[in-house]
Amino acid sequence: MYVGKKVTRVDAYDKVIGRTRYTDDLCDKGAYVARILHSTIANGKVISIDTTEAEKIPGVVKVCTCFDLKEKHYFPTAGHPWSTDESHQDVADRLVLTDRVRFYGDDIAAVIAEDEVSAAQALRVIKVEYEEYPFVLDVHEAMKDGAPQLHENYPNNILKHTTIRKGNYEEAIKEPGLIKVEGWYSTPTVQHCHIENFICYAEKEADRIKIVSSTQIPHIVRRVCGQALGIDWGKIRIIKPYIGGGFGNKQDVLYEPLCAWLCLQVGGHLVKLDVPREETFVSTRVRHAIHSHIVSWVRPDGTFAARKLEAFSDQGAYASHGHSICAKGVGAFPQLYPCDNVEADAYTVFTNKSVAGAMRGYGIPQAMWAVECHTEEVAAKLNMDPIEFRRKNxxxxxxxxxxxxxxxxxxxxxxxxxxxxxxxxxxxxxxxxxxxxxxxxxxxxxxxxxxxxAVWPISLETSSCRMVLNQDGSLQVQLGETEIGQGADTAYAQMTADVLGVPMDMVHVVSCQDTDITPFGTGAYASRQTYTAGFAIRQTASLLKEHILKYAHELTRMPEYNLDIIDGKIVRVTDKRELMSLGELSTEALYSLNHSQHLSAESTAQIKSNAxxxxxxxxxxxxxxxxxxxxxxxxxxxxxxxxxxxxxxxxxxxxxxxxxxxxxxxxxxxxxxxxxxxxxxxxxxxxxxxxxxxxxxxxxxxxxxxxxxxxxxxxxxxxxxxxxxxxxxxxxxxxxxxxxxxxxxxxxxxxxxxxxxxxxxxxxx
Amino acid sequence: MYVGKKVTRVDAYDKVIGRTRYTDDLCDKGAYVARILHSTIANGKVISIDTTEAEKIPGVVKVCTCFDLKEKHYFPTAGHPWSTDESHQDVADRLVLTDRVRFYGDDIAAVIAEDEVSAAQALRVIKVEYEEYPFVLDVHEAMKDGAPQLHENYPNNILKHTTIRKGNYEEAIKEPGLIKVEGWYSTPTVQHCHIENFICYAEKEADRIKIVSSTQIPHIVRRVCGQALGIDWGKIRIIKPYIGGGFGNKQDVLYEPLCAWLCLQVGGHLVKLDVPREETFVSTRVRHAIHSHIVSWVRPDGTFAARKLEAFSDQGAYASHGHSICAKGVGAFPQLYPCDNVEADAYTVFTNKSVAGAMRGYGIPQAMWAVECHTEEVAAKLNMDPIEFRRKNxxxxxxxxxxxxxxxxxxxxxxxxxxxxxxxxxxxxxxxxxxxxxxxxxxxxxxxxxxxxAVWPISLETSSCRMVLNQDGSLQVQLGETEIGQGADTAYAQMTADVLGVPMDMVHVVSCQDTDITPFGTGAYASRQTYTAGFAIRQTASLLKEHILKYAHELTRMPEYNLDIIDGKIVRVTDKRELMSLGELSTEALYSLNHSQHLSAESTAQIKSNAxxxxxxxxxxxxxxxxxxxxxxxxxxxxxxxxxxxxxxxxxxxxxxxxxxxxxxxxxxxxxxxxxxxxxxxxxxxxxxxxxxxxxxxxxxxxxxxxxxxxxxxxxxxxxxxxxxxxxxxxxxxxxxxxxxxxxxxxxxxxxxxxxxxxxxxxxx
Missing domain, CATH: 3.30.365.10 (Aldehyde oxidase/xanthine dehydrogenase, molybdopterin binding domain)
Known part of the structure; x- marks a missing residue:
């Protein structure tokens, strides 16, 4: 058995010696280089963009601006599974380039050049004329009447406000002898700082677009690029090589749509968009800064009578993962320390700042900051041992x-x-x-x-897996749940080996996802990898084992229920005798003149649970x-x-x-x-x-x-x-x-x- | 319906504008460059190789010689499906490098360098000492007693001699009034001259070896590389991009084993082996020169009484496809013009020349040269119209x-x-x-x-196919039967579209084969592509259609037999009403919170027929x-x-x-x-x-x-x-x-x- 063992990562050696290839390593050197021109105002409108000087620079192929968008296909960017229920879909508020600028760093134009130097030179000489609007950087200011409005249909810049009500808070606090503890807690805007900045490249392939991207969510990127370009989703192909960290930033569709669109502006030529660190900080995603207000009403015996939470989440300029992060954090409040009377309010609010998205913890680090700071204060106020207080509640x-x-x-x-x-x-x-x-x-x-x-029941949990047997009894495993440095491939190999009954070095996990080829899976997020993929692996390996034993029956005359696979061997369970190796069986199955069958299995696991x-x-x-x-x-x-x-x-x-x-x-x-x-x-x-x-x-x-x-x-x-x-x-x-x-x-x-x-x-x- | 229509090649546009990528386009620029040192004698033994001067050249990484082979794993090279019956396996007579030289151009050493210039310089200063043996270039000379022997166990250099006997030739020729026509016919050694010379590159990937190669037969190359390196076949991964022609030369395992072995000599570093035209001519494969002797005994009415054929096929120095080519040619003899009394003898003979292998026609161009030259002579001798004579016989x-x-x-x-x-x-x-x-x-x-x-019943015919449905109802098709410029991908798309009932632009054939991912299929040869793959496509598309209609039943309540797919729509056959598009169905199936299923199908077709x-x-x-x-x-x-x-x-x-x-x-x-x-x-x-x-x-x-x-x-x-x-x-x-x-x-x-x-x-x- 491999599950539970400290086996070495399957990619350890290649990673240590630098053999694993990342997006930039794979890009053809003939690629055009794209660079983005970001707005230098926090709120307003682009009136004009003068690209004359930029276009004169040798090496510049084309300068595209927000005014070149013939059709405006608004798209969402959150790395959530698609929902066929419109009310459950993410907010589609992005364009590949925009003339309506909402933060200092918004994307208003892009240069396509033969080399990086020309592209950088061109960026410097593009002249932009803006109409500037007042801007707002603070959530509380943004919620005030009369504050600058970032988006239509979101009065007071409130993207969403949700409430949790349990018991009767107002009644409960009337209980005599209660001690009130109140505090405001804030977390800062931080950034993921993955080693590999965001990078992707795009190229036409027949009438389709191929995009290679450093992403956690290839199958979702496919869908969103289809939305962003206004073309059928099957016309998009996303390939995800090894990636140098994501931590949630790459659970967002970042610049794949822009890169694909730029590629189309130059006849489908290969275009690479390698986003520098400075731009990755500002113009990809950040973690939501959340300002929380907690009031607890506690009895002297250390039990809660009533509690209240208000959380104000700074969304920045666009919806991205939006309210789901603050909602998740606030949702933790009545669960961690249950209390009969609870009021919780979560507000997600637009400001003219960098866009907040998913980041490791997805609202919980912010919530735990507020809740666990507050818990310590309650214990202090009660003069109770803080650990005993926690154990009690x-x-x-x-x-x-x-x-x-x-x-x-x-x-x-x-x-x-x-x-x-x-x-x-x-x-x-x-x-x-x-x-x-x-x-x-x-x-x-x-x-x-x-x-x-995982994300059930808020969203869909589904994962497909495919296994293909080789001549030597080894097999490939493919999953849409991506390796992003966390070691998922190794865990998958361990699981597969155990279910199928083969040595782990016979399991080859195909690390690279390609939406044309990889079974559907929504990607790496929500700490769901081993849980979600585990179901698909267990189900598919069991199915493959069934096929193998059925073929073994043909070769051995033994009924399938008297056969098992142990350590890569077909074993008769009645006397534990090894009848043949899996390699012998597989070779026979592949090359049999009597009955040739290429043993493989594929299946979808829909997961309707969570933990x-x-x-x-x-x-x-x-x-x-x-x-x-x-x-x-x-x-x-x-x-x-x-x-x-x-x-x-x-x-x-x-x-x-x-x-x-x-x-x-x-x-x-x-x-x-x-x-x-x-x-x-x-x-x-x-x-x-x-x-x-x-x-x-x-x-x-x-x-x-x-x-x-x-x-x-x-x-x-x-x-x-x-x-x-x-x-x-x-x-x-x-x-x-x-x-x-x-x-x-x-x-x-x-x-x-x-x-x-x-x-x-x-x-x- | 698309079958039978002149639809445009699916890869036409990309090929015309140069966007399709070939092996060399895909190779990382950090690859080491390998060049082969070929023997400069036609027969003999390498006594010593002095690499001292070569190793001093800056940029040279390593010089490997035939004396560096620690274990000698002899391997066959013919692109035939593996046979588990040892007597039916191809002759394993090659080593990645050899000290026993059998033709002028044999592979005795290789240079690995950082660049091509260093590699070429190094080749020039390697000093080789040989023990020279007499050599033989002519098949008839080679068959004589006392001729230089190329291989042990093949007396008189005869790789194989097969006979066909029908009726009684010796008796039949005694019939009175017969006219005897006799002739010798010869065909030359020619070469395929595909535009893209042979090229491949190899690199370690964890404990496995990845080889990207310009080949017609990726799954066979996988097996042979396993044999050549003495490692499990599943430890090899072969990737085949677009190729610039093969014509049978790339139905042989050419230098993939050597390239992989060289890669292992430098710790698994990426090594590219790009074979120049001059070497491709001599040291890959050529078409068998065949010398044929035909005797026909004809009646004055223009019917054959008895016929005899002897064919002597020049194999060159190693077995490669060996006797199968001459045997196929000779096998044509009694079939094209049937005759009651036939004797046919096919000899395949080693000589100290370039190795003969598969080439477009596989023995039939040589046989038709002999037979159809001879037929014309018979008609002339009988003073008959040659076409009437043919029609008659x-x-x-x-x-x-x-x-x-x-x-x-x-x-x-x-x-x-x-x-x-x-x-x-x-x-x-x-x-x-x-x-x-x-x-x-x-x-x-x-x-x-x-x-x-196809090759049944001589060899296995088996082909697997996989189809995966996308959200928009489009689908990917994967097959091991390779596109080698002949347009196979387009034919596959047409067939799939027809069986499934979708517009052809919704069918995306995955052109690149990757043995880790592509369903098993033996490759492109024997003019079997549309025939063989056709079975797998028809079977798999039917299976996918079944799955789709089963899901459609869930959504529509209609029994499956009242549903069909027509032009990408789910249609109720009872009233021809379009119930939904395939895209709507597929989107629902992927994202359904009720029943999520990623619709796909995979199946193996074993073909026990030929045509x-x-x-x-x-x-x-x-x-x-x-x-x-x-x-x-x-x-x-x-x-x-x-x-x-x-x-x-x-x-x-x-x-x-x-x-x-x-x-x-x-x-x-x-x-x-x-x-x-x-x-x-x-x-x-x-x-x-x-x-x-x-x-x-x-x-x-x-x-x-x-x-x-x-x-x-x-x-x-x-x-x-x-x-x-x-x-x-x-x-x-x-x-x-x-x-x-x-x-x-x-x-x-x-x-x-x-x-x-x-x-x-x-x-x-």
Whole structure:
């Protein structure tokens, strides 16, 4: 059995020596190079674009502007499965180029040139005349009457407002003796900072368009490009090679439609669009900054009487994944700490800023920041041990969410917390650090999270798989659920080997997706890969095994139920005798003059289930109060992701998520100039991405409660590791200093402000 | 319906504007470049190879020699389906590099360099020490006792000798009054001269090897590379892009094994092997030169009493396709003109020359040269009209070949001959040119051929097909039967569209084969493409249609037998009402929250049938006797290839075959230096390939008798057009001059010799 083993990644060697090929490696050197001209105002209208000088530059093939769009095909960009129910479709508010500019960095024109230098030169000499409108960068300002309106039909810039109502909040708060705890919590705009910037290239192939793209969602990109170009979806072909990270940014259709459209403007010639880092920061997607307001009414015994949440999510200029992110975050609120009387309101609001989309955690890091900061405050106000307070209020075993039907099957929260406490010697340190004085103090803190695994029942969950047997009994496996660096291909190989009964080196997972060839699957997102694909793999491998044993019956005369495949051999189960190798059978099947059959199997699994994943973070910090500097001393994540397919990959996955969580908690923030709306630190020098230098020895622990709804007992692990890091750090800082920092990140600026408020330090603003 | 229509090639536009990509276009520019060092002796042994100077050249990565082979894995190269019956397997006599040299041009070492210049420089400074053996270039010499022996276990260099015996020849010739006609006929060594030389590149991918190659037979190349490297076949992945012609040369595994082995010598680094024209001529494959001896015993009424054929086929240095070519040619002998008493002997003989393999016609052009030259002589000897003589003796309607079970279902020979005579005004010209004098004379002549369609029952015929439906109702079709320029993809699209009931532009044939992904099929050869793949397409499209109508039943409540697909619509057959488009159905099926199913189908067709194809050539020539020069004035081919899938492509196919036949009949011959065995004219300047300048207006006519064994009524057309050209020209030259030229080509050298023998001209040798 391979599931549960620390097998080496199938692509490890090739990745280490640099043999795996990425989009840019595959692009023909004869490609034209495209560069985008972005708007230099935050809100307004392009009046004219003068391309005369640009077109004179040798090497420039064509300059296309927003005025060249003959037909306006508005398209959505969110990487969601298509819905045939119009009311459930994503907002289609994008054009490949636009004259109605909504943020500083919007796409108004593009240069196609023979080389990068000519393209860059041309960008510099294009003259744009704008009609400027007032702009708005703050969600609360944007919601005010009279604020600049970004889109028609969205009064007060509210893309969507949803509510959750449970019990009767107004009545409940009248209960005598309640303690009110209230706070505002904010998370910053951050960016994914995947190593490989967005890149794609497009070319005509007969009457169709082929696009090779660094994406997480090839089959969705196909559909959206069809929408964006106004052509049949089958006329689009998307190929996804290895990609250098996505983290949700590439769960959006970014510039594939523009690139394809540009290709059509030059007769179908190959056009490459390699987006520089500075533009990837501003003009692809960012994580929603969310401003949350929580009010809790608590009884002295530490139980909740009533709770209220208002969340204001900064969508930026276009809808992208839109409200689903804030809605998911707000949806977590009544589930994590159930309470009889709840009011929750989620607002997703347009502003004239970079567009927010999916990013690892999909609303939950922001929600956990608000909820777990707040939880710590409630415990403090009650003078209760914060962990005991959580244990008392966290969702109990047997909890079933009314909407998703997700159930908490085991005492996982207590198991995870116990493991984390033990790993960090939490109890001792919590006591030890209680009464510190001096400039440099230590603290420990923790936070919990939950996470869903897939998107059912909000959206469709469907995955097809194909397996094809080779002469030697080895086989190829194809899936639309993409390898994006997380190690999915390795997990797929392990699962397949186990179900089919073959050694793992006989399973070749086809890593590259090609919508013409790869079975349909919606891609890599929602931490659904091993869960969703697991069903398709188990079903398809079982089907292939059936076909194999049926053929084995022809060769051996043994009934199929007396045959099995064990370690790549056809085995008679009655006496365990090896009758032939799978290779012998397959060779015979392929080349038989009597009955030639090329053994393969393909099937669709529709998944009408979903699963909770759980865990927590424990952090230890040292705070230098005069310097307003937090040093992370220890960080432990404990996860229950069900059965681990590959503990080594699981640990690596957690380490990566922890690293992103550290940046989110301590340093990262994309800043916008209030005077112009221009991003100020859109580069890896000025944007304080967390690096190896900021990390303590990251530690990952697991509690494995097999998930009963799952084909292999597994559930989400991709996004969860990043969800509870920031509030755990913030709670440790509180433990060290007694100061609650409610605005992430806990960087010197925010800490300085709080310490000053609490008169712990002196100094000017 | 699209079958039978002159639809435009699916790849026409992309090919014309140069957008289709070939192997070299796809190779990463970081590839190492390999070049082969060929032997400069015709027979012997390499004693030592000094690579010291070569290794000093900057840019040279490694020099590998035949002495670097740690294990000797002998492999066959013929593009035949594998047989699990050892006695039916091809002779495995090749090594990637050899120290036992068997022809001038054998592969003894290779240079791997960073660039082509360094590689070429290195080749020049490698010092080789040989032990030379005597060599033999002539088949008859090679068969003599004491001749140099090329291979162990093949006494007298005879690779194989097969016999056909029918009736009693020795008794039959005793019949009184018989007229004996006897002749020797020879065909030259020619080369395919495809535009794209052989090229491939190889690279490791995890623990496997990926090879991209200009081949006709990707799935066979996979197997042979496995054999050549001594690794499991599933560890090899072959990708075949568009190719620039093959004509049978690429139905051989040429240098893929060497390239893969070289790649392994440099740690799996990408290595490209682009074989120059000069080497492609000598060291890939050539057409077997066959020397045939025919004796016919004829009654004065024009019927055969007994016949005898001996054919001696020049295999060159290695077995390749070996005896199967001569055997096929000799097998034609008793079938085309049946006779009760027949003796036929086929010998395939090793010589120290370039290796002979498959080439368009696979033995039949050589056989038709012998048989149809001879037939003309018999008619002349009997003073009978040669066409009447043929009509009298050709296989009659209802003829069934005992071995293949092929049957002649219609009066196709007479239909073809009638059509050809009419098209060329043959009767009038035949009379008109009868009594010419003067230096320049005209003549008309003709020849017939038959051809098989597939390889059953000699070998396996099996083809799998996969179809995958897109959201818009369009679909991809995948087959292992490769597009090699002949237009197979277009024919496949037509067939699929008809069976499924969709417009042809909704059918996207995936042109590139990838053994990891493409359903198994043995490739492009034996003129089997539309016949063989036709079964798989018909079966798979029917299966897909079943799945679609089953899903349509769910959506419409109509029973499946009341539903059909017409022009891309789901139609209720009871009232012809269009219920929905296929795109609507497919979109629903993909995205249904109720029942999501990705509609696709895959199936294997094993074909246990074969079919005769028939036709003839009519030629008109003008012979300048003093100049010994033949000018071709008119050339007509008439074919019965059953139902034509695409008359435009069929005509183009015939034109191409006629062009190759003209070269074979009039000018082409690869010459070898008798002193050294070195090829003398292995370049396109000195080798007299027929060109557009040598062609009259080529004309193709068709007789369409639908083939009853065939899925679409079609049968072979790829190779047939080249089979009867040369003897038709030769017979026209006879008609003009009264001189029988029995050695092809009818070039000035051969014509001079004959005219001199007949005292029609004077002059020195």
């Amino acid at each position: 966290l969702m109990p075993v047997g909890f079933v969410d009314a909407f998703s039907k997700n159930e908490l099957y085991s005492d996982t929260f207590n198991q995870c917390i116990d493991k984390g406490m033990e790993a960090t010697d939490f109890k001792r340190k919590y006591e030890e650090y209680k009464n510190q004085t001096g400039d440099v103090r230590r603290g420990v803190g923790m936070a919990v999270f939950w996470y869903n695994t 909770y994943s759980f865990g927590c973070t424990f952090a230890e910090v040292e705070v230098d109060i005069p310097m307003c500097k937090v040093k992370l001393l220890d960080l432990v994540n404990v996860h229950d992701a069900g059965t681990l397919i590959n503990p080594a990959l699981a640990e690596a996955q957690v380490h990566g998520g922890m690293s992103m969580g550290i940046g989110f908690g301590l340093s990262e923030k994309l800043l916008f100039d209030p005077k112009t709306g221009r991003a100020l630190n859109n580069n890896l020098l000025d944007y304080k991405l967390s690096t190896f230098m900021d990390h303590p020895n990251l530690r990952a622990y697991f509690v494995e409660n097999p998930e009963p709804t799952s084909a292999f007992g597994t559930k989400s692990l991709g996004e969860p590791p990043t969800c509870s890091i920031a509030p755990a750090i913030r709670n440790a800082v509180y433990h060290a200093t007694g100061v609650f920092v409610n605005d992430a990140p806990v960087n010197p600026h925010n800490l300085f402000r709080k310490l000053k408020e609490e008169h712990m330090i002196e100094g000017g603003e | 050709l296989m009659p309607v209802g003829f069934v070949d005992a071995f293949s079970k092929n049957e002649l279902y219609s009066d196709t020979f007479n239909q073809c001959i009638d059509k050809g005579m009419e098209a060329t005004d043959f009767k009038r010209k035949y009379e008109e040119y009868k009594n010419q004098t003067g230096d320049v004379r005209r003549g008309v002549g003709m020849a017939v051929f038959w051809y098989n369609t 005769y194809s028939f036709g003839c050539t009519f030629a008109e020539v003008e012979v300048d006797i003093p100049m010994c020069k033949v000018k071709l004035l008119d050339l007509v081919n008439v074919h019965d290839a059953g139902t034509l899938i695409n008359p435009a492509l069929a005509e183009a196919q015939v034109h191409g075959g006629m062009s190759m036949g003209i070269g074979f009949g009039l000018s082409e011959k690869l010459l070898f230096d008798p002193k050294t065995g070195r090829a003398l004219n292995n370049n396109l300047l000195d080798y007299k390939l027929s060109t557009f300048m040598d062609h009259p207006n080529l004309r193709a006519y068709f007789v369409e008798n639908p083939e009853p064994t065939s899925a679409f009524g079609t049968k072979s057309l790829g190779e047939p057009p080249t089979c009867s050209i040369a003897p038709a020209i030769r017979n026209a030259v006879y008609h003009a001059t009264g001189v029988f030229v029995n050695d092809a080509p009818v070039n000035p050298h051969n014509l001079f010799r004959k005219l001199k023998e007949e005292h029609m001209i004077e002059g020195g040798e």
